[in-house]
Amino acid sequence: MSELSKCFYEVTAGKTCRDLCHPEYATCWISFFESARRLLPGSFKLYITYLLVPPLLKGGGYTWKYWQEQIASYVGVSFKTYLIAVIGLTFQCVFYKMFGKLNYYWVMGFPGFFSTALTKLSSVHLRLQGITYFNMMSEVMLKKSQIGLVKVLRESKLCGTLLFMLFNTWIMEILQQGTVNQFWVLNPVKVRQPDRNSIDDSRVLGTLYPSGYKACSHDKSCDSYIAHGVLKYSAAGFIIEVAGVVITKFPQLYKDPSKFLTGLRKAVTLKLMLGLAAYNGIYRLVRCLLCRHYGMDHPMHNRIASFLCGASYLLYPTYQVFTLAFTKFIEMSWEHLFKTVDNLPEWAWKLKRIPYLRIVHMIAVGYMYHTLVFHSHLSPPFNSKAINYCSDNRVERLKRRLVGWMLDHEWSKA
Known part of the structure; x- marks a missing residue:
């Protein structure tokens, strides 16, 4: 320097x-x-x-x-x-x-x-x-x-993935409790008691864990719930990645359209799409399997599913994703603290007023x-x-x- x-x-x-x-x-x-x-x-x-x-x-x-x-x-x-x-x-x-x-x-x-x-x-x-x-x-x-x-954390995908999984677990836990309302990759469904008079019509997961009633907290069948999440997040990842590339290479569109299309194909890696699809799919699949296994939903299911779906970071291990998780971990924890802890000292409230x-x-x-x-x-x-x-x-x-x-x-x- x-x-x-x-x-x-x-x-x-x-x-x-x-x-x-x-x-x-x-x-x-x-x-x-x-x-x-x-x-x-x-x-x-x-x-x-x-x-x-x-x-x-x-x-x-x-x-x-x-x-x-x-x-x-x-x-x-x-x-x-x-x-x-x-x-x-x-x-x-x-x-x-x-x-x-x-x-x-x-x-x-x-x-x-x-x-x-x-x-x-x-x-x-x-x-x-x-x-x-x-x-x-x-x-x-x-x-x-x-x-x-x-330096070790920076150069190790395994360490980065483990930290992301821990950050993600705590972020999803806070969102599950409902004390903080902020954007994150996925917003977990609130836990609710199973309706034992309902009918579970899942074909795929019903084969693994047949039950006479709906044990999960979501409204759709488990198959539809998981498929919808994977498709929606795949589309989101694809749109975001393509939109970013199009903006970057837009001048080529009217200067040399053939180079634009070639550059677009090379630049779109689909890694973001696969990472988001895996994140959502693993979370929903794990949570549904746990709900079916135990016959009811529980906050612990959200924690386990959140931790495991964080492994999808390996598909898209970028600084942008990691720092976003780190930022949200700090920001949400700070807001959660002031909404859940009683009798905080006066100096804490003074710190909170700082912009x-x-x-x-x-x-x-x-x-x-x-x-x-x-x-x-x-x-x-x-x-x-x-x-x-x-x-x-x-x-x-x-x-x-x-x-x-x-x-x-x-x-x-x-």
């Missing part, structure tokens, strides 16, 4: 914000107006999956009010992200004027921090961006860490902006895509310009 910052100051000595950030524009004011004029489409392009994927997963029951709310939410988060991008690029020049020189941390990190601080997002969008950027920041910190234990999500959002955005330029090999693909979409590739050009200066500097020393 110290060597990189030292090199930065050596290669930028005497350089201005125009040299590094906007050589195509003669003044900072022109750069600002051009940013305000040109950056809006990128933010709307970035969030197109936010507009399209939820309705596709909903699969019906659309109303005019639903579409109004969905479009308004899409426009809102896209426009606020546009503001963050414009303010961030403007702050690069502001901070140069303040310091009289280019500063290692104030070129990208602090512009990202302050631009986020000055833009107020709705609670829904704050959670969306805050958790996304915190997860990416956690991913980079895991990759950079030199702590022995972290953690907003603070984390600001820090994480600044951290990821800095990471993209100075540690780009650690930057997750979504971070690169998001920043370059929203900056009209200005940050990418800044990074390449800086790398070129550093290479020239090293050659001159050789």
